[in-house]
Amino acid sequence: MKPIQVGLLGIGTVGSGTFEVLRRNQEEIRRRAGRGIEITMVADLDVARARSIVGDGVQVVGDARAVIANPDIDVVVELIGGYGIAKALVLEAIAAGKHVVTANKALLAVHGTEIFAAAAAKGVMVAFEAAVAGGIPIIKSLREGLTANRIQWIAGIINGTTNFILSEMRDKGLDFDVVLKEAQRLGYAEADPTFDIEGVDAAHKATLMSAIAFGIPVQFDKAYVEGITKLGAADIRYAEQLGYRIKLLGITKRVAQGIELRVHPSLVPSKRLIANVEGAMNAVVVQGDAVGTTLYYGKGAGSEPTASAVIADLVDIARLQTAEPLHRVPYLAFQPDAMSDTPVLPMSEVVTSYYLRLRVADEAGVLAQVTALLAGAGISIDAVLQREADEVGGEGATSTDLIILTHNTREGTMNDALARLQQLPTVLAPIVRIRKEELN
Numbered sequence: 001m002k003p004i005q006v007g008l009l010g011i012g013t014v015g016s017g018t019f020e021v022l023r024r025n026q027e028e029i030r031r032r033a034g035r036g037i038e039i040t041m042v043a044d045l046d047v048a049r050a051r052s053i054v055g056d057g058v059q060v061v062g063d064a065r066a067v068i069a070n071p072d073i074d075v076v077v078e079l080i081g082g083y084g085i086a087k088a089l090v091l092e093a094i095a096a097g098k099h100v101v102t103a104n105k106a107l108l109a110v111h112g113t114e115i116f117a118a119a120a121a122k123g124v125m126v127a128f129e130a131a132v133a134g135g136i137p138i139i140k141s142l143r144e145g146l147t148a149n150r151i152q153w154i155a156g157i158i159n160g161t162t163n164f165i166l167s168e169m170r171d172k173g174l175d176f177d178v179v180l181k182e183a184q185r186l187g188y189a190e191a192d193p194t195f196d197i198e199g200v201d202a203a204h205k206a207t208l209m210s211a212i213a214f215g216i217p218v219q220f221d222k223a224y225v226e227g228i229t230k231l232g233a234a235d236i237r238y239a240e241q242l243g244y245r246i247k248l249l250g251i252t253k254r255v256a257q258g259i260e261l262r263v264h265p266s267l268v269p270s271k272r273l274i275a276n277v278e279g280a281m282n283a284v285v286v287q288g289d290a291v292g293t294t295l296y297y298g299k300g301a302g303s304e305p306t307a308s309a310v311i312a313d314l315v316d317i318a319r320l321q322t323a324e325p326l327h328r329v330p331y332l333a334f335q336p337d338a339m340s341d342t343p344v345l346p347m348s349e350v351v352t353s354y355y356l357r358l359r360v361a362d363e364a365g366v367l368a369q370v371t372a373l374l375a376g377a378g379i380s381i382d383a384v385l386q387r388e389a390d391e392v393g394g395e396g397a398t399s400t401d402l403i404i405l406t407h408n409t410r411e412g413t414m415n416d417a418l419a420r421l422q423q424l425p426t427v428l429a430p431i432v433r434i435r436k437e438e439l440n
Contacts, residue, residue, distance in 0.1 A: 002035070003036030003037060004035060004036065004314065004318050004321070005040045005072050005073050005075075006037060006039045006041075006073070006075045006076075007039075007040070007067035007068070007070065007073040007075070007076050007077070007098075008039050008043070008067075008077050009043050009064045009067060009076060009077065010043070010044060010078070010079035010080040010081075011042050011049075011053055011054070012044075013306075014079050014103055014130070014307060014310065015044075015079045016303060017304045017306065017307035018077065018079070018307040018310045019039055019054055020307070021311055022037060022038075022039060022307075022314075025311075029311065032315055033314075034318065034319060035318055037311070037315070039054070039058060039077075040073070041058065041061070041066075041070060041073060042054055042058055042060050042067075043060075043061050043062065043063060043066065045062060047060055047061070047062045064085075064089050065089070065092065068092050068093050068096050074098065074099065074321070075098060075100070075314060075317055076089075076090075076093040076101075077102070077310060078090050078093070078100060078101070078102040078103075078104060078107075079102075079103055079104075081103075081106070082104070082106060082107070083106055083110060086102075087107055087111055090102065090126075094118045094119050094124055095118070098124065099125045099126075099127070100119070100124065100125070100126045100127070101126075101127045101130075101317070102126070102127075102128050102130075103128070103130035103131050103306060104128075105128075105201070105204040105205050106195075106201075108131055108208055109203070109204035109205075109207040109208055109218055110218075110221075112208070112211070112218035112332075113217050113218055116336075120325070120331075120336055123325045125316075125317055125320065125321075125331075126331055127316060128208070128313070129309040129313050131205070132158065132205040132209060133158055133205065133282045133284060133296070133298070134299050134300040134301045134306045135298050135299050135300075135302075135304075135306060136283075136284065136296045136297070136299075136300065136309075137309065137312065138156075138209065138286075138296050139209075139212065141296060142154075142212045142286065142333065143212050143333040144329060144333075146286065146291060146294070147333065148290055148291075149289055149290045150254075150288065150289045151213040151286060151288050152253070152287040153251070153253035153254065153286075153287045154206075154209050154210070154213055154251070154252050154253075154284060154287070155250070155251045155284070155285050155437060156205070156206070156249065156250045156251075156283065156284035156285065157248065157249065157277050157281075157282055157283050157284075157300075158202050158205045158250045158284065158300060159196055159201050159202040159205075159248060159282075159300070160280035160281065160282060160300045161189045161190075161193060161196035161201075161280070162196055162199075162248040163279065163280060163281065164183055164188045164189075164279050164280045165180060165183055165228065166236070166246060166247060166248065166265075167278045167279050168182065168183070170246075175233050176229060180197065197227050198227035198229065199225045199227040199263040202250045203223045203225045203250065203263040204220060205250060206250030206261060206262075207219065207220045207223055210261050211332045212333045213252060214254055214259055215332065215334035215340045216259060216339065216340050216341075216342055219261070219344055223344075224262040224263065224346075224347040225263050226262075226263065226264035227248070227265075228248050228265055230432075231246065232432070234401070238355075238385065238403050239267050240270075242267075242355075242383065242385065242405065243270050243271075244268060244269055244270060245267070245268055245275040245276075246266070247268050247274070247275065247277075248263065248264070249437060250262075250263045251263070251264075255345070255351075257349060258342050258343040258345045259342055259343070259345065260344075260345055261345075264434075264435055265434050265435070266435050266436065266437040267355050267434055268437055269438060269439070272439050273295055274295065277297065280299075280300070280301065281299065281300065282297070282299070282300025282301075283295060283297040283298075284296045347411050348410075348412035348415065349410065350410070350411045351410050351411070352408060352409070352411070352435050353406050353407055353408050354404075354405070354406045354409065354434070354436055355404075355405055355432075355434045355435075355436050356403070356404040356406070356418075356431060356433055357401055357402070357403050357404075357431070357432040358401070358402045358403075358404070358432075359400075359401055359427070359428045359429035360399065360400060360401075361399055361425075361426040361428060362399055363426065366426045367402060370402065370404070370427075371404075373417065373424075374404070374406070374421075377413060377417040378413065379407075379409050379413065379414065379417055380407040380409075381405070381406055381407070382406055382407050383404070384405075385403040385404075386402050387401045399428050405436065406436075414433070418431055418433060
């Protein structure tokens with residue numbers, strides 16, 4: 001059977017890894033796919049560099065549209081990234097009848113509904129395993145392996161940069177700004193790390209997992225997004241003393257009122273496996289009604305781990321290319337006419353528990369004042385930790401840290417209580433609030 005011919009748009013870190021793994025494991029991949037898979041055309045703005053990577057025998061061009069226009073190309077692999085030209089090229093490839101493989105979580109999280117509709121109308125596949133958690137096959141697991149389950153919730157460490165920073169802050173007792181500079185020096189963080197440290201990258205991925213898990217449209221604009229920039233070394237230290245570790249989690253959950261979709265730092269019990277995922281590694285926990293809890297762990301980025309996911313998508317296309325579109329696995333796991341309109345809840349309606357740190361005046365009656373205010377708001381306290389003043393500010397200090405763990409409370413209720421607490425004259429600094437996830 002004639003090999004599948006692939007056109008690669010962009011041959012940076014992931015593109016070069018895809019080319020190398022496909023070349024190295026060509027025979028193994030052919031045996032699994034039932035036919036060869038060959039990259040025969042590459043588009044990159046740096047033509048000379050691209051040619052040095054692929055060598056002779058592969059056509060290299062500077063214009064991505066030349067790849068799309070080539071009638072011999074069966075599959076277009078988009079590895080450019082971003083929302084702009086990538087969207088135009090993906091839609092043009094679909095219009096030209098090409099299957100598409102992409103690692104572009106930002107594009108699909110924001111414009112996925114439009115792209116999947118265009119692909120369905122044209123009868124072509126859009127595959128995106130590499131868009132979430134790099135080499136971890138979480139998309140395929142959710143879409144196929146767990147298809148018998150009613151998924152209850154997903155919680156994931158799905159951004160390696162932030163996990164590396166939090167691991168370093170915990171191990172070395174350093175503040176965020178110091179560790180970020182080190183992460184940039186080592187290449188774990190970009191020169192502009194905004195998408196990573198503000199939680200946007202994780203929210204793109206959580207949006208895609210939520211759509212697949214619950215059969216809802218991709219709705220990135222409904223996600224609650226909070227990054228790690230305001231975390232201090234003190235909070236990581238206090239969390240450790242209380243038996244928790246702080247992780248940036250992407251969480252999506254089915255509750256009676258709708259779907260939760262949120263990314264934020266969370267206290268996770270140290271005994272949970274996911275709490276012990278360190279460095280730049282990723283992990284995703286999925287809770288299904290039949291299977292129970294499953295954990296997926298591995299490298300969430302990098303040249304060859306991500307290439308592994310890209311090539312897995314190419315193999316799927318090679319196997320299913322001749323299948324009728326109705327017999328293929330749906331893009332978002334559920335049949336298009338069976339998608340749900342279940343609402344994504346605003347963050348104010350989410351119910352979870354909390355860690356609160358208050359810098360307060362070191363004087364009698366402050367703790368009673370704070371706990372009375374919380375009780376008046378209907379917020380139940382699980383634990384209180386009060387540091388000695390000299391532990392916080394040294395000998396002769398006049399302020400101290402009060403750490404409170406709460407039971408489950410509606411976010412809107414907590415927001416109102418924090419606003420009132422902040423107005424107390426004995427509360428001397430902005431209150432730190434971090435959500436707590438037991439992941440039972």
